Amino acid sequence: MSTDRPLSDFVAEAVETAEALGRELLRLDASADGEPSPAILNAVFRHAHSLKGLAALYGQATMADLAHTTEDLLDRLRLGRLRLREPVVDALSEAVELLQRLAVAAESGLDAHLQTAVDTLLSRVHQLAQVPERVSPDLLQRLELSPDVRGVLTEYEEHRLRETLRRRALVWRFSVRWPLEDFDKHLPALVERLAPYGEVIATLPGHAVDDPTAICFELLIGSAAGEERLAAALAPDRGALSVVPFRKRRSRVDLAQLAGRQERPAEVEAAPPAAEVEGPLRGSSRTVRVDIERLDEMMNAVGELRLIAANLQRLADGATAPGVLQLPRAFGADLLKDQRQMARRLDALQSGLLAARMVPLDQVFERLQRLVRRVAREAGKELELLTRGGDVELDKLIVEQLSDPLMHLLRNAIDHGIETPAEREKAAKTRRGRLTLTARPSGAHVVIEVRDDGRGVNTARVREVALERGLLTPEQAADASPRSLHRLLFTPGFSTARSISSLSGRGVGLDVVHTNLARLSGVIDVESVSGLGTCFRLTLPLTLAMVRGLIVRVSGRTYAIPLNGVVEILALGPEAVHTRGGRESILVRGTALPLVRLARLFRLPEVELQRRNVVVVGLAQERLGLAVDELLGQADMVTKPLGERLARVEGIAGVADLGNRRTVLVLDVAALIGEALHAPGPGADARLALPE
Amino acid sequence: MGYKVLIVEDSEASRDYLATAVTSFDGVEVVTTDRGFEALKLLPLHRFDLIITDIQMPDINGLELINFVKKNPNYRHTPLFIVTAEGREQDRARGLALGAAEYLVKPVKVEDLVGLLRRYLELA
Structure with missing residues (x-):
């Protein structure tokens, strides 16, 4: 079989299916420990099945092979011929990972490494499938069915009965009699009425001894609904x-009583609730795949429309100003009205487009679940990962780039944070460590926390390393608060781990996480209490696509500050500025904030002013005052990166066009805050420090 | 003298094939249906000399039909053939235990079927 459709279609569909497969597999894993939910198992099976068909259709032999083997394994699970044990789950999650990679590799071509990984897994799965597994005792054998009934069940019907028992549902018998002439209307109607509550598994016709015009039926019904609803x-x-x-x-178990109370058969312990068992299988998807680049293009178009709207407004404002002749004023009023309508429509279009770019964090959280389980097992740690706020949505571009930094933090937590089970018991903690991954919206940002209940950052060790590397003078080291010491973890090359674990990966430290996040206009912060655990807090903007900017003037030049980073604007006299240790700060409601003069930062001649405007910017808990000369207003802007040569200008995120064909530099609030806060000591960064 | 044969088979192609094969035997009249339910209704209306049924059907299964047929005093001794696409040992054993005379796996050769008809109809 082959097809003429473009390969990119295949990649998109295959990736989506593989992801869906991964999602269901996680649900399966979560419900596992013996008896998997048939509904979920079926869903997993179906996804593997469609992936197989898809791969075959596009001639992707390796993928088809792997999907087929996976489907096979799942079929065995489905028919109860294989138990869902740890090695099986492992093999399945590895298969899902490989399927995802194969889907992506379809366009670029397979590398030998991937092929080897697939081959290894294939042979492992074949082995798993071949090991004759002792299947759990056949519950069906214990079901009290008369030999008469037994004798007419097909293999498939027996399987459905087993499934019913496996689902913790009960098997019911319903004896009914209908006229022979129209029983074939009654029976299907009954099946349909019953559908929400159960499944008619077998229909045994029998003769009505006393009435040749009637026919009896004995129905076997599998149902988790109570007697009342069934009846x-x-x-x-x-x-x-x-x-x-x-x-x-x-x-002896009084099953009738159990059934009446909607409980489960005796040998079934800790059964999932019936509603969950049936599993809400989502129907056909209501989503459309859109290339993110297309959304970008549309977003740019919106941005340009915005600029035209702004120009129109200026024109209209000018035409309606007092002193302008009557006729042009009327024209101006019309222009203004239309301009406002256009702006409103633009608002709607813009928020629609932004929403289309948003994806739930679950996409990355789910992938992490899988990896965490594996890493924990390899590291010999017992732990659970709890995730909250997976429904919080972020720009797809951000979500896609989040999995690496998050995985890095989780690996760190597993390797260095969470103690071994023995150590934990000694410390009077639960054997099983706990990792929490939480996301919550916070204004125009999303805050993601990676928290562990492990041993915490070894502050003393951080101090030692900082001294060894010359990052701090002995005096500074002695004075430094735990919090400021912990911040050093984000300094390039800083690592306190005595041996770099293979798991933490390639010797990359937290500085890379920090840099990756900065690229997404995000910041990272750490809080740690010795013996109790560590929490990394990531603050990220909801979107990178379009933001409102505050336009400011500094020494005759114009800059834009993304409005989502602006906390407040103050006008301060010189007396409000304090200088200590070579740095300026301002006092805002009793709290000292570092002050950065943008003119000095960008080495521009300073303008003498009586009162200075200070824009307080903030990210997460951090605040910073930026001294500017003048505030010019707000504008929508689509930030574009600086050209290659200027790409690494500190403190500048990119460039944006304003309506009147002016181009402004957009400040990188995260970087500015990072610079101001993470600069190791006074004088270390001349640009941010004030010479005495 | 003529014989009446009931064929219960949901696949149209298979049903036509079987009907053709059966009618090639002299003096046989065939009644066919694609549904087990219909078969239940047809039984008291006719006096079938032989019944051929599939196992997997959308309404009732072939085994249930056999069980029903065999419990009808009029059909207690009527030969019954199972013709099925998948040879499943358990279904076969159950079918025979219920009183089916033969268990045939598709594709069934015409001459085989005719041979069996001769044996069960003429020797009965």
């Missing part, structure tokens, strides 16, 4: 409903 659904057909009991084993 209600069956009510139009008068018959006898009873639960099919289990043969007695050691203790």
